[in-house]
Amino acid sequence: MTPEEIIQQYGPREAMEYDVVIVGAGPAGLSAAIRLKQLAAEKGQDVSVVVLEKGSEPGAHILSGAVMDPKALTELIPDWKDKGAPLNQPVTDDAYVFLNETGGTRVPNFMLPPFAHNHGNYIVSLGNVVRWLAQQAEALGVEIFPGFPAAEVLYNEDGAVKGVATGNMGIGKDGNPTENFQLGMELHGKYTIFSEGSRGHLGKQLIARYKLDADSDPQSYAIGIKELWEIDPSRHTPGFVMHTAGWPMDEHTYGGAFLYHAEDNKVYCGYVVGLNYKNPYLSPFEEFQRWKTNPRVKWYFTDDNGNVNAKRLSYGARAITAGGILALPKTVFPGGALVGCDAGYLNVSRIKGSHAAIKTGMLAAEAAYDAVVAGRQHDELTAYPEAFEDSWLAAELNKDRNFKNWFKKGLSVGTVMNGFEQYVLRGHAPWTLHRKDPDYSQLKPAAQCAPIAYPKPDGKLTFDRLSSVFISNTNHEENQPSHLTLKDPTVPVRINLPEYAGPESRYCPAGVYEFVADETSGSGAQRLQINAQNCVHCKTCDIKDPTQNIVWVTPEGGGGPNYSGM
Known part of the structure; x- marks a missing residue:
């Protein structure tokens, strides 16, 4: 049955009315909810707010480095320390190291540009920060519905957003309702704020429908892959932050890594690869495993x-929206707004986005609150982008607007020119570098590229995908339609495999896509097998597929990773 047929047979869906509906219980969405309730309490107004979260709980799907700038959090909740916010480990030292195959060279700290200094910041589990924010929101009266993914945008007859609908539960693999079927519900709001994170499923649709990116550069993305380790106390320096560039990436592939020393002998380590890479044989997951074998890291x-x-x-793994202010779409449309990484406010030079997410959530909330109490609904919250333009965040992002685009010219040129802009020009460059091509179009045919031979994992320092997915606590209800859909099922074998050597099997960090023998053909042909149960919701496939044939949609509620301490 199609979704429309299901609604006709089992509907209508129950509808709930709110002043503001928020999609996504990440730092942006929860900050928006908190700010709405703060304003209502300050001014004696009652504003109803609901937050939908596709994960099993707030924080379950949250993945970030993370070194957090507390500036926006301090604006939102000035007494966050007294209230027990889990920002426990201040940064004590920064190190930037340029790696080669046998070691590396650390840049003296006095030569680091301003954006590379982390004094006053904290090494955090952003998932734990989000769990704490959820507690603050609920204490103010915000309703949070975990395990309820927003699967569909609802529109008024005039084309304005009127809310969202959650996905149906209990649909079998054949698309028909099972004995556990439960119809989704509609949540209507005077305004709907979308805070789904990078490459949001609904945000992507809204950008296309309202042509929000008509005047911006194509968005740029990266994939971030992360591990949490407990190391020997003799190797642990609480608060030490190390970033690396260079090996194992080549000169013309954007990438870098981090190693953050949190409290209790824990370290967060991870690798970031720009999704504009050209060689289809490249595997971000295996580059990360190889990085750990460098002597400067392995120690x-x-x-x-x-x-x-x-x-x-x-x-875990997650896509990163990395285009900066030049790729920022219009963030408002009739009835709603985009905040946080759903829009793309991350500052890639600082490798920080949580402070931007919190700030933009607050700005959108303030605009929505004023509109609601003024009796307006479903119009454009123009006060939100206007407030952003006047904010410290806009100034910060504009200062570093060229950072990633310089690296299109290679690691050496990018390093020199970013240093020149920051040291000599103090962030006031008289030029702006634009990009014209989306990431998926950058992949070259396999015939033009050299295969990459990756070493086998040792199971001690380096690992395979399946053992990695196992410790992400990823789980999906098996009897449900795949949430990884193909516009044309023939494309992977007909185009991607012969032309690009099947890049799906390498860019996915969770072993979701495999080319296996097609036993039904009898001719030695292959077929694409999609192991949707492994999906960690990183969205890389939706971004990097060279034919843009893969479309990520929401699975049944609560499915996906359940990150702990990440």
């Missing part, structure tokens, strides 16, 4: 004899 995980004496605790 943290081994004893004096070179034996691994650390324990890997968790794993």
Whole structure:
């Protein structure tokens, strides 16, 4: 049955009315909810607010480095320390290291540009920060519905957004309702704020429908892959932050890594690869595993004899919206707004987005609150982008607007020119570098590229995908339609495999896509097998597929990773 047929047979859906509906319980969405309730309390107004979260709980799907700038949090909740916010480990030292195959060279701290200094910031589990924000929101009267993904945008007859609908539960693989079927519900709002994170499923649709990106550069993305480790106390320096560039990436592939020393002998390590990479044989997951074998990195995980004496605790991956202010779409449309990484406010030079998410959530909330109490609904919240333009966040993003685009010219040129803009020009460059092509169009045919031979994992320091997905606590109800859909099922074997050597099997960090023998053909042909149960919701496939044939849609509520401590 089609979704329309299901509604005709089992509907109509129950509808709930709110002043503001928020999609996504991440830092942006929860900050918007908190700010709405704060304003209502300050001015004696009653504003109803609901937050939908596709994860099993707030924070379950949250993945970030993360070094957090507390500036926006302090604006939102000035007494966050007294209220127990989990910002426990201040940064004590920064290190930038340029790696080569046998080691690397650390840049003296006095030569680091301003954006590379983390004094006053904190090493955090952003998932734990989000869990704490959810507690603050609920204490103010915000309703949070975890395990309820917003699957559909609802529109008024005039084309304005009037809310969202949650996905149906209990649909079998054949598309028909099972004995556990439960019809989705509609949530109507005077305004709907979308805070789904990078490459939001509904945000993507809204950008296309309202042509919000007509005047901006194509958005740029990266994939971030992360592990949480417990290491030997003798190798641990609380508050130490290390970033690396160079090996194992080549000169013309954007990428870098981090190693953050949190409290309790824990370290967060991860690797970021720009999704504009050209070689279809590149595997971001395996580049990350290879990075850990560099002597400057491996030391943290081994004893004096070179034996691994650390324990890997968790794993995850997530796309990063990295185009900056030049790729920022219009963020308002009739009836709603985009905030946080759903729009793309991350400052890629600082490798920080949580402060931007919190700030934009607050700005959108303030605009929505004023509109609601003035009796308006379903119009454009123009006060939100106007407030952003006058904010410290806009100034910060504009200062670093050229950062990633310089690296299109290679690591050496990018390093020199970003240093020149920051040191000599103090962020006031008289030029702006634009990009014209989306990431998926950058992939070259396999015939023009050299295959990459990756070493086998040792199971101690380096690992395979399946053992990694296992410790992400990823789970999906097996008897449901795949949430990884193909516009044309023939494209992977007909185009992607012969022309690009099947890049799906490499850019996915969770082993979702495999080319296997097609036993029904009898001719040695292959077919694409989609292991949707492995999906960690990173959205890389939706972004990087060279034919744009893969479309990520919401699975049944609560499915996906359940990150702990990430």
